[in-house]
Amino acid sequence: MTHSALDETVKVRHIRSLRADGLLAGDAYDTAMSWLRTPADWYAWTRRTLIVVGTALTLAGIVYFFAYNWADMGRFIKLGMIEASIVGCTAAAYLTRRRPLLSQASLISAAGLVGVFLGVYGQVYQTGADTYTLFAAWAVLIAGWVLIGQAVAFWLLWLVVVNTGFALFWAQVGQPALSMPLAQLCLVLAAVNGGALLLFELGVRRGIPWLQHGWMRTLLLAAMLGCLSFPTAIFLLAPAKHVWITTLAAISWVFVAATAQFVYRRRIPNMAALALVVSNEAALFLLFIGDKLFGRPGGWFDDWNLLYFAAMILGTTGGVVAWLRHAASRMEWERIRPT
Amino acid sequence: MMKSPRFTSRTFIAQLQARNVVTPEQATQIADQLSRTRPDGDPVYLRILTGLAAWVAASLIAFFVITTTHLEILMSTKSIHIGIVTAGVLLMLIGIAIKYGEMDSVFIDQFALALALAGNVLVLGGMFLRSGQPLTTLLITQTAICLLVYPAYADSTYRFIAPLLLVGLAVLWIGTTQRPVLFHLLIAVEMVLAGGLLLHDRRPRALTPLAYAAMVALLATLLLVFGAPVTLFWGTVPMPWLTNLVVGAGVIWLYNHVVGGWTQPSQPWVLVVILSIVLLGVFTNPGILGALGLLIIGYAQDDPILTGIAALFLPYFLFMFYYTMQVDLAYKAAVIAGSGLVLLLTLALLGHMAPEEVRT
Numbered sequence: 027m028t029h030s031a032l033d034e035t036v037k038v039r040h041i042r043s044l045r046a047d048g049l050l051a052g053d054a055y056d057t058a059m060s061w062l063r064t065p066a067d068w069y070a071w072t073r074r075t076l077i078v079v080g081t082a083l084t085l086a087g088i089v090y091f092f093a094y095n096w097a098d099m100g101r102f103i104k105l106g107m108i109e110a111s112i113v114g115c116t117a118a119a120y121l122t123r124r125r126p127l128l129s130q131a132s133l134i135s136a137a138g139l140v141g142v143f144l145g146v147y148g149q150v151y152q153t154g155a156d157t158y159t160l161f162a163a164w165a166v167l168i169a170g171w172v173l174i175g176q177a178v179a180f181w182l183l184w185l186v187v188v189n190t191g192f193a194l195f196w197a198q199v200g201q202p203a204l205s206m207p208l209a210q211l212c213l214v215l216a217a218v219n220g221g222a223l224l225l226f227e228l229g230v231r232r233g234i235p236w237l238q239h240g241w242m243r244t245l246l247l248a249a250m251l252g253c254l255s256f257p258t259a260i261f262l263l264a265p266a267k268h269v270w271i272t273t274l275a276a277i278s279w280v281f282v283a284a285t286a287q288f289v290y291r292r293r294i295p296n297m298a299a300l301a302l303v304v305s306n307e308a309a310l311f312l313l314f315i316g317d318k319l320f321g322r323p324g325g326w327f328d329d330w331n332l333l334y335f336a337a338m339i340l341g342t343t344g345g346v347v348a349w350l351r352h353a354a355s356r357m358e359w360e361r362i363r364p365t
Numbered sequence: 366m367m368k369s370p371r372f373t374s375r376t377f378i379a380q381l382q383a384r385n386v387v388t389p390e391q392a393t394q395i396a397d398q399l400s401r402t403r404p405d406g407d408p409v410y411l412r413i414l415t416g417l418a419a420w421v422a423a424s425l426i427a428f429f430v431i432t433t434t435h436l437e438i439l440m441s442t443k444s445i446h447i448g449i450v451t452a453g454v455l456l457m458l459i460g461i462a463i464k465y466g467e468m469d470s471v472f473i474d475q476f477a478l479a480l481a482l483a484g485n486v487l488v489l490g491g492m493f494l495r496s497g498q499p500l501t502t503l504l505i506t507q508t509a510i511c512l513l514v515y516p517a518y519a520d521s522t523y524r525f526i527a528p529l530l531l532v533g534l535a536v537l538w539i540g541t542t543q544r545p546v547l548f549h550l551l552i553a554v555e556m557v558l559a560g561g562l563l564l565h566d567r568r569p570r571a572l573t574p575l576a577y578a579a580m581v582a583l584l585a586t587l588l589l590v591f592g593a594p595v596t597l598f599w600g601t602v603p604m605p606w607l608t609n610l611v612v613g614a615g616v617i618w619l620y621n622h623v624v625g626g627w628t629q630p631s632q633p634w635v636l637v638v639i640l641s642i643v644l645l646g647v648f649t650n651p652g653i654l655g656a657l658g659l660l661i662i663g664y665a666q667d668d669p670i671l672t673g674i675a676a677l678f679l680p681y682f683l684f685m686f687y688y689t690m691q692v693d694l695a696y697k698a699a700v701i702a703g704s705g706l707v708l709l710l711t712l713a714l715l716g717h718m719a720p721e722e723v724r725t
Contacts, residue, residue: 032374032400038667040374040399045566049395054386055566061372061380063665065632068624069719071664072638073712079657079679080708086683087702093687094694241673301410329432336425340479343418344472347411351471 038062074127081131085138092142101150108143112136130177137168137183156198161191176236182245185222189215189249209257209275216253216278219246227294244298247286251306254279262314263321283307295357301350308346312339374399409670416522419475423482430456430487446495453487456480457510461518474520481523485510485530500538507531515575524574532582536589545602548590552651553611555583556658560615563662563671564622580659580671584678587612587652592686609654613646616658623665634719641711649704652682 041058044050050058088111092104115136122128141164148160165187172184192214200206223246229237257275283303290299315338319331372380378395381387387395407415430452460480463473488510489503496502511527518524532555539547562568562576590602602608617639624635645654656679663672686697 032378032396034374034399036372036374036377036399038665042566042666044395044398046568046570047398048567049391049398050387054381054391057384057386058377058381061377063623065625069634069715072634073715075657075660076708076712076715079660080705080712082679082683083653083701083705084709085705087698087700087705090687090694090698090701094698297408298410301408301414305414329429332425332429332432336422336429336479339418339422339425340472340475343414344470344475347407347415347471350411351407 036062077127077131081135085135089142092146104146104150105143108139108146112139112143115139126176130175130180133171133175134177134180134183137171137180140164140167141187156194158191158194158198161187161194165191178237178239178242181222182242185219185246185249188218192218207269207271209260209269209272212253212257213271213275213278216250216275216282219249219253220282222246223250230294240296240298243296244302247299247302250282251279251286251302254282255306255310258310259313262310263317279310291353291357295361297350297354297357300353304346304350308342312342412522415471415475415478416526419478419522420482420526422475422479423486426456426479427483427486427490430483446491449487449491449494451491453484453489453491456484456487457514457518458484460484461514464518464520478520478522481514481518481520482526485514485527489530500534500541504531504534504538507534516571519571521574524571525578528575528578529582532578532586536586545590546604546607548586548602549604549607549611552583552586552590552608555579555586556612556615559583560619560658560662563666564619577670580662581674584652584655584659584674587655588678588682588685591650592652592682592689605651608651609646609649612651612654612658613642616654616661617642617646619658619661623661634715637711637714637718641707644707645704648700649707650682650686650700652686653679653701653704656682 038059041050041055041062045055092099092108096104115132119129119132119136122132141160144160144164144167148155148157165184168184168187172180175181193211196206196208196211200211201208223243226237226242226246230243254275257272258279261272261276283306286303287300287307290296290303316335319335320326325331374396378387378392378399381395382389382392431449457480460477463477463480466473485507489506492502492506493499507527507530511531515524515527532551535551536548539545539551559576559579559582562572562579568576587608591605591608620642621635621639625632642654642657645657656675659671659675659678662668663670663675683701686701689697692700
């Protein structure tokens with residue numbers, strides 16, 4: 027059966043494009059827009075926006091309020107208000123369970139307030155604990171909610187907390203006390219985000235509806251590649267100074283980049299993810315070339331190096347863009363070809 | 366009135382023909398357009414990639430031109446600005462000429478863009494060295510460049526960057542004149558330009574980069590003036606309520622326009638939303654109003670870029686606003702929390718005001 031582009035869902039931006047090209051006159055355009063943006067659509071969108079933005083602003087205002095009154099508030103008021111807010115948000119999440127967006131916003135608010143509570147607790151009682159313990163405890167305490175929340179934004183919050191916890195552990199304990207190299211932290215973070223990405227793709231493959239958000243894939247892939255790119259850059263720029271784990275991180279980057287490029291070209295076609303991988307490869311390549319040009323003695327004083335490097339940048343990105351355009355065309359053809 | 370049904374392009378065209386709003390010839394042309402896989406050109410991330418690369422390359426080319434053409438020798442004379450401006454103009458002309466050559470090559474396009482950007486920067490640099498009032502001169506120069514080069518050089522990245530450079534210079538100029546009240550005028554101009562171009566049904570494609578530049582400039586100006594963590598060199602902007610008034614009025618008009626107006630049947634809930642925006646306009650920060658306006662436009666146009674920028678701008682603005690020194694923390698807490706509560710209250714009222722036909 028042939029799948030044609032005409033079997034795709036028509037969207038508002040297509041209508042606007044037709045109008046801009048003069049293919050839809052006034053009445054036809056108004057008629058088309060009345061089909062695609064009914065008052066019911068605007069009502070639903072308005073409700074969603076009011077929930078998300080209203081909740082975000084109210085929470086931010088509460089944080090500001092605590093910051094302002096911090097010095098004057100007694101410990102019981104500080105902790106009691108936050109606890110009451112957590113209970114209130116949790117109750118709201120349960121009571122609005124038949125309205126998913128409102129319920130999720132309430133539960134995510136409660137999860138955010140748990141972090142605020144732990145921070146205030148640490149400030150009030152001055153336990154002397156390292157900050158990473160706050161984030162570790164936060165991640166553990168909200169894990170259950172994250173599992174039942176069925177919201178990709180919830181998982182994003184949890185991953186940010188987990189990543190921050192690991193980073194702070196390295197900064198406060200790993201590096202000063204255990205001489206843990208930065209590359210080791212990068213590998214751990216890459217594993218965490220890579221694991222999350224793997225679970226995300228498995229969930230998408232199983233058709234879990236609340237995971238159908240492409241931006242999460244791009245974000246997790248960027249985090250994983252970013253974590254591995256840093257030690258790889260050190261490997262490229264200062265090969266004499268790195269330890270064995272830096273080499274391991276660089277090898278991991280090669281493996282991850284190659285795998286991601288294959289997967290997002292052949293198995294799970296996705297242009298945004300593919301562009302991210304290829305751009306990352308190009309950036310490290312240019313870093314290597316730049317180091318060879320300017321890193322040698324007198325490199326910065328050779329004017330022609332500026333022009334060579336400019337040409338390398340243009341050539342590399344030109345090649346990347348040309349390859350991506352070709353890949354996009356092939357992927358589109360493969361998608362609509364007769365089966 | 367149900368939510369919009371999902372039309373495929375095929376059924377959409379059939380419906381248009383059934384209603385006699387398009388002729389069979391128009392239907393064929395529409396089908397041809399909709400069957401193209403990339404009707405709108407490269408995705409935004411490719412444009413960002415080429416733009417960034419061209420910008421870096423332009424900087425390197427500009428330095429190369431200055432050092433290898435021995436312009437530095439002229440530093441001992443008073444003629445250096447002539448050399449730099451001449452070099453800049455030449456580079457821009459070469460870039461434009463290359464683009465007119467219409468060679469279908471990414472490398473050539475990027476090279477032309479790098480030359481145009483390098484030339485623009487060199488012209489500004491030369492005029493800066495020439496003038497006793499550099500910022501005024503730069504502002505006039507960049508205005509002239511935009512007016513002359515924008516129509517001539519059909520590159521969307523350059524057409525996006527050049528107006529932004531102009532706005533950046535305008536912000537610096539207003540700051541140095543010590544008349545921060547002019548920021549209200551700048552914001553009003555940005556808002557009218559962004560809203561007018563983004564909402565225009567038959568906006569020429571050549572003006573699309575300008576529309577996005579105006580939108581980015583509006584957000585950046587709101588952030589700098591009303592959300593910056595330091596007072597910068599222009600101090601507190603007087604009459605901040607003026608921008609609230611302007612931006613608030615703009616958001617009200619915008620929402621009323623895209624929804625279809627509150628006077629229509631089944632639309633009284635729109636009045637509730639508009640009244641809440643009026644209330645927000647009284648006390649909230651213009652940055653929040655700007656983000657709301659952008660969200661409205663993003664949904665109206667089904668533009669994920671605008672929606673994404675608004676979604677990123679709002680938390681970033683809240684983070685920066687926390688550190689701004691222009692108001693105390695108590696006031697900030699009241700503004701932010703109060704804004705949130707107004708929106709949540711509006712949500713509660715909507716549930717009672719909206720007729721059954723829009724709730725389905």
